[in-house]
Amino acid sequence: MKLYDAAASGNCHKVRMLLSMLGIEHDVVPINLPEMEQKAPAHLSLNPLGTVPVLQDGDVTIYDSQAILVYLAEKNGSDSWLPTDPVGRALVQQWLSFAVNELWNGPAIARAKLRFNRDVDLPRAQALAATVLSVMDARLADHEWLAIDRPTIADLACYPYSALSEEGExxxxxxxxxxxWFKRVEALPGYVGMPGLGN
Ligand SMILES: N[C@@H](CCC(=O)N[C@@H](CS)C(=O)NCC(=O)O)C(=O)O
Known part of the structure; x- marks a missing residue:
């Protein structure tokens, strides 16, 4: 298995965590985002959107960190990270969508401006982030984990960009x-950190 990865990417970090927690051996192929390697023909042939992460498993190629989490959880062969019952599955999906929309457009975009000078509306992203983080905090005030009563890929999908919020001021x-909840995620067996996060 190969992970096309960028070290500073929270989306890649979701995948790095699950690969480590599942103990899946893999090669890491670093993609240099400042050098725009993600838009070079070789990478576009894997992912026409020109982004990371991308996972290659034999002749299977998957992009989008949420899709990769689903693939790895399913392939692992048990429902430990992705429940199979209708309610559990839908609640996990709810938080995967939250990771792509609300968390991306709030804290992740604010961080992208302050760390990578991306041309985005910082006050708008920071205002959205306050709402988004309040929603998570309210859920976690009386639930140990986001989707169901045990850790799932929903927690891994939502962790990086909420935990990196301070990089977006x-x-x-x-x-x-x-x-x-950050501490509970960071205590999961196989957890790996990244600059700005955990250990
Ligand atoms: N929804 C995608 C978003 C992927 C994405 O935007 N990745 C960023 C790094 S975090 C990227 O590759 N940016 C480079 C670019 O847009 O050129 C996912 O979850 O994987």
């Missing part, structure tokens, strides 16, 4: 339940 001080 969004304070995490008002969200104690969220901060307690």
């Amino acid at each position: 969004i304070s995490l001080a008002p969200y104690p339940a969220l901060r307690a």
Whole structure:
């Protein structure tokens, strides 16, 4: 298996965490985003959107971090990371969608401006982030994990960009339940950190 990866990418980090937690051997192919390697023909032939992460498993190629998490969880052969019952499956999907839309457009976009100078509307992203983090904090005030009563790929999908919020100058001080959940994610067996996150 090969992961096309960028070290500073929270989307790639979701996949790095699950590969490690599942103990799946793989090669990492670094893609240099500042050098625009993701838009070179070789990478576009894997992912026409020109983004990372991309996972290659034999003749299977998958892009989008959420899709990769689903693939790895299913391939692992048990429902430990992705429940099979209708309610559990739908609740996981709800948070996967939240990761792509709300978390991306809020804290991730604010970070992209302040860390990578992306041309985005910072005040709008920071305002959205406050709403998004409040929603997570309220959910986690009386639930240990986001989707169901055990960790799933929903937690891995939502962790990086919420935990990296301060790189987008969004304070995490008002969200104690969220901060307690970061610690629970970071204590999962096989957890790996990245600059700005965990250990
Ligand atoms: N929805 C996609 C988003 C992928 C994405 O935008 N990745 C960023 C890195 S976090 C990227 O490759 N940016 C480079 C670019 O857009 O040129 C996912 O979850 O994988």
